[in-house]
Amino acid sequence: MEDFKPYYAVIFTSIQNQNIDGYSEMALKIERLAKQQSGFLGIESARNDIGITVSYWESLEAIQNWKQHSEHLIAQKKGIKDWYSRYKVRICRVEREYEFIK
Amino acid sequence: MEDFKPYYAVIFTSIQNQNIDGYSEMALKIERLAKQQSGFLGIESARNDIGITVSYWESLEAIQNWKQHSEHLIAQKKGIKDWYSRYKVRICRVEREYEFIK
Numbered sequence: 001m002e003d004f005k006p007y008y009a010v011i012f013t014s015i016q017n018q019n020i021d022g023y024s025e026m027a028l029k030i031e032r033l034a035k036q037q038s039g040f041l042g043i044e045s046a047r048n049d050i051g052i053t054v055s056y057w058e059s060l061e062a063i064q065n066w067k068q069h070s071e072h073l074i075a076q077k078k079g080i081k082d083w084y085s086r087y088k089v090r091i092c093r094v095e096r097e098y099e100f101i102k
Numbered sequence: 103m104e105d106f107k108p109y110y111a112v113i114f115t116s117i118q119n120q121n122i123d124g125y126s127e128m129a130l131k132i133e134r135l136a137k138q139q140s141g142f143l144g145i146e147s148a149r150n151d152i153g154i155t156v157s158y159w160e161s162l163e164a165i166q167n168w169k170q171h172s173e174h175l176i177a178q179k180k181g182i183k184d185w186y187s188r189y190k191v192r193i194c195r196v197e198r199e200y201e202f203i204k
Contacts, residue, residue: 009113009194011156013146044115046148054113054154080202088201092111092194099190100182 007041007094010063012053014087023083030075037066056094063091109143109196112165114155116189125185132177139168158196165193 016023034040034055039062045053057063066072079087118125136142136157141164147155159165168174181189 009111009192011111011113011196013156044152044154046150046152046154048148048150050146050148052146052148052154052156054115054156084202084204086201086203089199090111090196091198092196094113094192094194096193097191099188100186101188102186 004096008057008060008063009092009094010055010057011090011092012051012055012087013090014051014053015049015085016047016051016083017085020083022078026075026078030072033069033071034066037069038062039065060091106198110159110162110165111194111196112157112159113192113194114153114157114189115192116153116155117151117187118149118153118185119187122185124180128177128180132174135171135173136168139171140164141167162193 031043031045034043039058041056041058043053043055045051057066133145136145141160143158143160145155145157147153159168
């Protein structure tokens, strides 16, 4: 714990519309692109009634750059127009962590 | 944004074992109990290959109290013994948020 270096998490929670034509392709493309960004650390997703995607980043600047990435902006607009009935984004500073591995 | 009051998120990600007898009942019980805790703000969950549960809290103290709650401690032990092959807990400070609602 002593060497822990804080990093950032973006918690993206969403409810999708019934019709999400084109969503999977875009989600895959955007996830691939995210992984290539400077400061990207990881991404985890799950969806049932609600979708939760958490991406991890080295800095707020990396998050800001990714938010403004041209391809990502297109995806965000499309998401608002066609795929999501609601979503929420939380920018968080990870202050502590621990894990269990069997 | 100007009135935004920081709060905390606990990101719990997990991989479950094949056999998770008794898990659903315990998960339900623990979620109900969490909702009764002082400082609890909300909880969201989804699971596919990976499970992601994010709970929201007013303070680090509220998170610490919940972590040490006797019934929760029993659930944590059982989780390590029987249900999870791995999990990770991240304690985060939510610094900014925005949302879209259609």
